[in-house]
Amino acid sequence: MSQVSDVNIYELSPEDARAYNEFFAAGAARHPDTLRISPADVRAAPFERMSSADGVTLAGRDDLGAWLGVVTLERELGREKRRHIAWVLRMYVPEASAGKGVGRALLTAALERARQLPGISKVNLTVAEHNVRAVRLYESAGFRAFSREVDAFRDREPRTELTMSLQL
Template sequence: MTDTHPVLIRQLRPADRDAYFQLRLRGLKAHPESFGQSYEEALARGPEQHDARLQGLLAAEGEFLLGAFASTDTPLLGVVGLSRNQRDKERHKASVIGMYVAPEAAGRGVGRALLDELMRRAMRIDGLRQIQLVVASHNEAARKLYESAGFNKYGCEVGALNVGGVFHDADLMVRFL
């Protein structure tokens, strides 16, 4: 992936389920402090837990998963999702979920490409006014990426996640559309 070969970003489909699940497991195992779901919980629930989003039936409403590829027919390099709030009074909000870029693709613009495409799609969703996300407070690289994409920190949840008895803070960020 150089400037002459940009990363391919597309909505993930049911056929991508196994690749998506394996990449998600890698992220959960490598960075347990960055995800609400644990590796063990993910294994117990299995890949089926993602089937509804992978179907893509609610993509226009704000429920989708995107994947990054070097080109067609190459392994999945990164993922991100959008999850819209379902309660009537909160339908104007959605959350960035499950952002992860494989270490072998880090530093090559994959995260930026995923986030840019997510925001392009989010801006077309009727009634959506803000995108929120939660990022581990110590993850400076991710926070800088989000800030460069127009997200602003509005709070910090102290002790947001308990990973093996160690508590990790999380920054709350928002971008208004």
């Protein structure tokens, strides 16, 4: 556990999977315009692997244990020539926790973990272009957009997504 900006950052374990999936599915339901995953996707394929040699899932909690946000960092697997890249995935902070340093604390912890993974020299992420608060957070951490995908996912309308990268 580490504490940043009064947010306690925890590495999640398999015992946290159910609570994590409920928290994330609720976020996907509340924010279909910013998350490319839907509550039905979470139910159909619940996230179970919380940590491994190639990544980690973190939760920000308050002093009473209430969930304030989550993020996953995962090495890109499957292609030997891309194992130097880690991805920030499933970053979600509810509106009630927004603007309080939770997202920054989670991102900082994820990037610290990326620097500890052998061979990782770059971190990528995707973000809905209209999610200005998140884009600004990532830019303030040094991420730069290198790709813009129109109609990357749809909720009530097509959404444009940025792919951003940070060289470590």
